[in-house]
Amino acid sequence: MTMALPKFIETVVGDLGDKRRWRQYKERTKQLPANYRAAIDAVERYLMLFGPGDGDGTVSMLEDLADLFEQSAADGTPIREVVGEDPVEFAEAFLRNYRAGRWINRERERLTDAIDRAAGEDR
Amino acid sequence: MGKQMTEILKGTLEGIVLAILAVRSAYGYEITAWLRDQGFADIAEGTVYALLVRVEKRGLVDVEKVPSEKGPPRKVYSLNAHGQEYLDEFRKTWDFLSERLEQLHRGGR
Numbered sequence: 001m002t003m004a005l006p007k008f009i010e011t012v013v014g015d016l017g018d019k020r021r022w023r024q025y026k027e028r029t030k031q032l033p034a035n036y037r038a039a040i041d042a043v044e045r046y047l048m049l050f051g052p053g054d055g056d057g058t059v060s061m062l063e064d065l066a067d068l069f070e071q072s073a074a075d076g077t078p079i080r081e082v083v084g085e086d087p088v089e090f091a092e093a094f095l096r097n098y099r100a101g102r103w104i105n106r107e108r109e110r111l112t113d114a115i116d117r118a119a120g121e122d123r
Numbered sequence: 124m125g126k127q128m129t130e131i132l133k134g135t136l137e138g139i140v141l142a143i144l145a146v147r148s149a150y151g152y153e154i155t156a157w158l159r160d161q162g163f164a165d166i167a168e169g170t171v172y173a174l175l176v177r178v179e180k181r182g183l184v185d186v187e188k189v190p191s192e193k194g195p196p197r198k199v200y201s202l203n204a205h206g207q208e209y210l211d212e213f214r215k216t217w218d219f220l221s222e223r224l225e226q227l228h229r230g231g232r
Binding site for chain 1 (some may be wrong): 129133167168193
């Protein structure tokens with residue numbers, strides 16, 4: 001069965017192998033208890049905004065996320081204990097493990113270059 | 124856990140977790156449970172997990188997958204030589220910081 005991919009995912013997860021892994025990830029999240037699934041979907045949404053801009057990086061990140069939620073569901077760790085008091089804090093700590101998305105990288109380079117020029121250290 | 128604790132922990136949790144792994148190998152859940160026992164009451168499982176993903180990517184720990192009774196296989200982490208070097212470096216940095224703070228508390232310079 002082919003699962004329809006959202007257009008955005010289609011663009012990011014272009015490679016066939018990555019698409020297969022994306023579908024496997026989605027299958028894994030479907031197996032989770034409803035509240036864990038709701039939580040992982042919410043974290044996924046946030047990560048997709050800032051995460052790696054390529055298919056391989058994106059799917060690797062999500063696979064790591066699924067590992068965490070599957071283990072937590074198996075251990076019965078309450079959602080609040082998994083993501084902590086501040087879910088944004090958790091999501092940001094998690095994101096730091098992966099390359100930043102294309103547009104963020106572009107903006108970081110732009111900022112660094114602009115300051116180099118302003119400081120008279122044009123390279 | 125207060126906001127201040129959260130902020131300070133951001134920079135030090137890595138060193139703390141590596142120090143735990145220097146004593147013995149452990150999996151994520153054990154590390155989180157130990158931290159909670161030791162007074163880091165509100166530490167999130169996910170925060171420790173994110174940290175373990177990071178130290179694994181940076182090659183500071185060795186990872187062994189061990190089958191578990193329930194759920195997916197558990198990853199057991201142990202500190203390797205590279206991680207030990209990193210931990211030694213962390214200890215020096217920590218000593219430097221705490222000495223300077225101690226000086227300030229005593230009103231010296």
